[in-house]
Every structure is written in C-alpha cells, then in structure tokens.
Amino acid sequence: MVREWDPRTASSAEIASLLETLNAVLATDLPRDPPWRDSSVREYLAEVMPGERRISWVAQAAPAAGGGTGAILGHVHVLLLGDIGVLEVLVHPSVRRSGLGRNLVLTAARRVYQEGFQSIGVEVVGDTPAVAFYESLGFSKEYVETRSVLDLAGVHWAELAGMATGIGAGYHLQFHPGGPPDELIEAYARAKAEVRDVEDGELRPSSYDPQRLRDSLDCLHRRGMRPYIVLALHEQTGEVAGLTEVVVPVQHPTRADQYDTIVAQDHRGYGIDRAIKARMLMELRSAEAELIEVQTWNAQSNEAMLKVNAELGYRPDREWREYSIDVGELVHRLDAGR
Numbered sequence: 448m449v450r451e452w453d454p455r456t457a458s459s460a461e462i463a464s465l466l467e468t469l470n471a472v473l474a475t476d477l478p479r480d481p482p483w484r485d486s487s488v489r490e491y492l493a494e495v496m497p498g499e500r501r502i503s504w505v506a507q508a509a510p511a512a513g514g515g516t517g518a519i520l521g522h523v524h525v526l527l528l529g530d531i532g533v534l535e536v537l538v539h540p541s542v543r544r545s546g547l548g549r550n551l552v553l554t555a556a557r558r559v560y561q562e563g564f565q566s567i568g569v570e571v572v573g574d575t576p577a578v579a580f581y582e583s584l585g586f587s588k589e590y591v592e593t594r595s596v597l598d599l600a601g602v603h604w605a606e607l608a609g610m611a612t613g614i615g616a617g618y619h620l621q622f623h624p625g626g627p628p629d630e631l632i633e634a635y636a637r638a639k640a641e642v643r644d645v646e647d648g649e650l651r652p653s654s655y656d657p658q659r660l661r662d663s664l665d666c667l668h669r670r671g672m673r674p675y676i677v678l679a680l681h682e683q684t685g686e687v688a689g690l691t692e693v694v695v696p697v698q699h700p701t702r703a704d705q706y707d708t709i710v711a712q713d714h715r716g717y718g719i720d721r722a723i724k725a726r727m728l729m730e731l732r733s734a735e736a737e738l739i740e741v742q743t744w745n746a747q748s749n750e751a752m753l754k755v756n757a758e759l760g761y762r763p764d765r766e767w768r769e770y771s772i773d774v775g776e777l778v779h780r781l782d783a784g785r
C-alpha cells in the first residue's frame with residue numbers, strides 16, 4: 448500500500464523500518480558506502496529550508512499476524528523548490544522489479560503536476576539499477592559528475608601540512624566549525640555569489656545571499672549535518688578570497704561530504720584552493736574522531752579541481768548523474784502505461 452507519509456509524525460518503528468530499507472539498498476547498490484545510523488533520521492527527512500516543501504510517501508507491507516508495524520519497503524519524496532521538484536525514490540532489494548518504483552514515481556509526479564511545477568529532477572548514482580530505471584521512465588541525462596573518495600588512512604599528513612601553508616603572501620586561513628562567523632557572512636556570501644567552482648550537484652542549491660546562507664546553515668544543523676568551513680581572507684581588503692565547505696552528517700559520520708569550494712577570480716593562482724582543502728583535512732582529523740573518508744563531486748570538465756583533488760589523494764569512485772523530465776510528459780507516459 449502506498450500512502451502519503453509525514454516523517455514529523457511517523458512512529459519510531461516506521462522511521463527504523465525505513466532506515467533498514469535504506470541500509471539494505473546501500474548494501475546492495477553501494478556496498479562501500481557506510482550504512483546509516485539511527486541518529487536524527489527523522490530530522491534529516493523532515494527539515495527543509497524556509498520556502499521549500501518536501502512531500503513523502505511510503506509503501507508499507509501489511510502488518511504481521513501478531514500486529515505491529517508493517518515494514519516500509521519503499522519510499523519516495525519530492526522537494527519542491529523554484530519550479531522544479533527534486534525526487535528521491537528507494538525500493539527494498541527484496542521487492543524490486545515488481546513495478547513498485549514506477550508506482551512511487553507516478554504517485555509523486557501526479558502531486559508535483561497538481562502543484563503546478565514544471566519539471567522533475569533526480570540524482571542518479573552511476574552503475575546502479577537506478578540508471579536503467581529512470582531511462583525506462585523517459586528521463587534524460589542533463590549533467591554528469593564524478594564522485595571521488597579520499598581515504599584518510601592513505602593521507603601523507605606531513606606533505607598536507609606543507610600544502611596548507613603553501614599560500615601566497617597577503618592571505619591567511621581561518622577555520623570555522625559550524626559555519627562562518629556572523630561578521631563574515633556578507634563577505635562569504637559575496638564570494639559564493641561571484642563565482643562557484645561547482646563541487647556538488649546542480650540539484651543541491653547553493654546559497655548566495657546572507658539570509659539564505661544563514662537559513663541554509665540552520666537547516667543543515669537541524670538535519671543533523673555538521674558544517675565546517677575553511678576560508679582564505681585577503682588581508683588588504685578583508686574580502687573572502689576562497690572558501691571550502693565540508694559537512695559531516697551524524698547519520699554517517701565516518702564519511703564526510705565536500706560541498707562548495709570557491710576561489711574568487713581575482714585571487715586565483717596563489718595556491719588558495721590547495722591550501723584551504725589541505726587545512727580542512729587537517730582540522731577534520733582532529734575535530735571528527737570517527738572520520739575515515741571524505742567524498743566529493745566534480746564536473747568532469749573541471750580539470751583544475753580534479754588535479755588538486757588527485758594531489759590530495761582523492762580516487763575517482765563512480766559517475767553521479769542528474770536526470771530530468773517534464774512533469775506533464777512523465778505523468779502522461781506513466782498513466783498511459785498502466
């Protein structure tokens with residue numbers, strides 16, 4: 448049975464069951480990714496930025512004879528932002544290829560259509576069944592990135608310390624666990640607005656104005672995701688010349704996510720990119736005792752960023768693709784196929 452589902456009011460047993468399904472999916476599709484822990488899963492699913500909405504549905508098995516909660520074997524949610532709905536769907540490996548995934552997508556697509564949104568976007572992990580699934584539904588590929596993973600056990604820390612200090616005169620680095628301090632928020636947002644070397648998918652919105660940046664940091668904290676920032680300050684102007692952001696999710700604190708890394712146009716060529724990323728790894732090593740790996744996403748055309756990441760020890764892991772489709776077309780197509 449597929450029904451609309453609100454993580455804020457769901458029972459703990461339902462949250463636990465969904466987590467079990469997510470971990471079964473990870474073990475099958477991405478066995479080298481860490482399983483998720485039962486920490487702030489409800490908040491991760493429920494919290495959104497101001498002005499955004501996430502609507503969720505679950506596919507739940509009938510309860511066993513003795514009562515209790517029927518297992519949650521499928522889940523779909525759509526995050527409504529701008530004119531696009533960003534979709535995520537999950538089906539337990541034991542019940543795949545029975546049409547449940549298609550049914551969940553249709554349920555979400557109908558709502559996105561009714562709400563007046565234009566298109567649906569989705570992140571698709573390369574080399575998993577999701578690729579054939581979305582292609583069979585008519586989604587088209589918009590953008591391809593490479594996910595790379597750095598194993599901290601292989602890092603040469605003395606070399607890294609050299610990189611962290613190998614920066615041109617006139618700049619100094621600052622480390623800010625939790626986010627940039629309020630007095631730097633405006634300069635920070637300006638740096639993000641000016642230029643962005645995209646390290647994350649287009650579907651993950653980046654924040655360019657100070658209020659949006661504050662909201663986005665708040666939202667991360669509420670979802671159980673700890674942000675860390677290293678920035679390079681240009682001493683003469685007080686401008687933020689470069690910044691790098693890493694988030695450690697409480698749901699999988701052994702593997703951190705690299706978010707944006709930016710070096711402003713006027714400050715390129717001074718080793719800032721390498722230095723801020725090296726400093727970040729050194730800080731994370733002491734701030735996050737459980738951390739084993741960091742993952743990052745890069746456009747395949749971003750040669751400068753790929754070169755720095757390779758120097759730091761990142762190894763390409765797999766493709767990470769973005770697909771999209773016109774909502775009306777999707778609903779029509781799926782309804783016609785029923």
Ligand SMILES: CC(C)(COP(=O)(O)OP(=O)(O)OC[C@H]1O[C@@H](n2cnc3c(N)ncnc32)[C@H](O)[C@@H]1OP(=O)(O)O)[C@@H](O)C(=O)NCCC(=O)NCCS
Nearest residue numbers: 472473537538543544545546547548549576577579580583
């Ligand atoms: C992608 C996914 C949702 C598909 O769920 P599903 O219930 O098996 O999908 P359906 O049965 O509705 O399949 C619909 C169509 O998609 C295509 N498809 C789905 N899985 C496929 C596979 N493994 N190989 C080839 N085609 C496939 C087929 O055309 C299928 O139609 P058919 O069975 O009539 O041939 C499921 O595999 C899943 O949860 N994957 C993980 C998703 C994810 O986000 N992973 C990242 C986080 S871990």
